[in-house]
Amino acid sequence: METRFTGTDTYVATEDLMMAVNAAVNLARPLLVKGEPGTGKTQLAEEVAKALDRPLICWHIKSTSKAQQGLYEYDAVARLRDSQLGDERVHDIANYIVKGKLWEAFESDVQPVLLIDEIDKADIEFPNDLLLELDRMEFFVYETRRRVLARHRPIIVITSNNEKELPDAFLRRCFFHYIRFPDRPTMERIVDVHFPRLKKDLLRDALEVFFDLREVPGLKKKPSTSELLDWFKLLMAEDIPREALRGDAPRSAIPPLYGALLKNEQDVHLFERLIFMNRRDAR
Numbered sequence: 001m002e003t004r005f006t007g008t009d010t011y012v013a014t015e016d017l018m019m020a021v022n023a024a025v026n027l028a029r030p031l032l033v034k035g036e037p038g039t040g041k042t043q044l045a046e047e048v049a050k051a052l053d054r055p056l057i058c059w060h061i062k063s064t065s066k067a068q069q070g071l072y073e074y075d076a077v078a079r080l081r082d083s084q085l086g087d088e089r090v091h092d093i094a095n096y097i098v099k100g101k102l103w104e105a106f107e108s109d110v111q112p113v114l115l116i117d118e119i120d121k122a123d124i125e126f127p128n129d130l131l132l133e134l135d136r137m138e139f140f141v142y143e144t145r146r147r148v149l150a151r152h153r154p155i156i157v158i159t160s161n162n163e164k165e166l167p168d169a170f171l172r173r174c175f176f177h178y179i180r181f182p183d184r185p186t187m188e189r190i191v192d193v194h195f196p197r198l199k200k201d202l203l204r205d206a207l208e209v210f211f212d213l214r215e216v217p218g219l220k221k222k223p224s225t226s227e228l229l230d231w232f233k234l235l236m237a238e239d240i241p242r243e244a245l246r247g248d249a250p251r252s253a254i255p256p257l258y259g260a261l262l263k264n265e266q267d268v269h270l271f272e273r274l275i276f277m278n279r280r281d282a283r
Contacts, residue, residue, distance in 0.1 A: 010047070011043060011047035011193075012186065012193055013044075014182075017177065020175065020177035024155070024156075027175055028153050029173060030156035030157070030158050032159075032174035032177070033160070033179060034160050035178055036181055037161055038224025039182075039225055042117050045113055045115035048113050048157065049112075054111055055110060057101055057105045057115070058117060059101035059102070060117045065126065066126070068100075069100050070102040070116075071100050071141075071148075072141060075096045093144060097141060101114065106138075111152035113155045113156075114154040114155070114156045119160055119166070120161060128167050128170060130170075134173060188207065191228070194229055194232070195233075202235070202242050205245040206232065206245055208245075210261070213271070216271060219270065227260055231257060231260040231261055254268075254271065
């Protein structure tokens with residue numbers, strides 16, 4: 001098995017990102033990844049698993065998620081129902097212990113990659129409630145009086161969109177990396193990976209529109225990498241000519257299929273007002 005992450009054929013990883021992944025693996029610490037939505041944080045775990053030939057286990061966090069659910073849950077309702085039906089399974093409480101994603105990772109025969117996705121969606125105490133388990137790689141099942149030990153320490157990737165601050169005690173146990181928004185040369189490499197047959201002129205003009213759009217002051221949501229890729233897919237599917245992207249002046253027209261880039265009416269109205277002002281000043 002590979003032991004160092006160097007990116008994949010479908011994921012362009014910068015040098016600092018590769019160094020961060022490998023540092024977290026060598027330190028046996030969770031990799032905490034932050035960055036703008038759409039910069040490939042979640043996909044990173046998938047690509048690390050692919051590159052290192054490891055199984056991937058995903059724990060997608062919601063606002064209602066509790067740390068205990070990652071370990072296990074005791075299904076008392078199912079046991080009560082079975083007892084009313086006279087099911088023999090009720091005599092063994094282990095039949096009603098539902099394993100969580102962390103337990104699944106601990107029991108893996110091969111060192112897995114465990115993704116804890118968007119940890120900042122949960123309650124502020126959620127990260128602290130996992131400190132002991134992530135440190136010692138073990139936990140205790142009180143209902144069955146069993147101690148669960150990790151066969152292999154998982155490669156843990158934790159993503160956050162910075163919706164809330166994470167506790168200092170949790171941060172101390174992580175290796176941190178912020179995925180910066182790709183510059184133009186990196187973005188060209190990313191697009192080329194997904195659309196290798198794209199004409200260079202169309203690529204150049206579309207990126208010009210995209211980066212120009214991101215620089216519009218006051219945008220509520222700047223278009224991301226994933227939205228750019230969606231836009232390119234539509235441009236190719238609809239066979240949009242290069243000329244449709246080129247105006248007489250910067251920001252002189254709404255981009256074709258702009259719904260892939262601008263995701264709320266405030267930003268569309270803002271962009272339309274900016275276009276109107278630019279046209280008026282050009283007269």
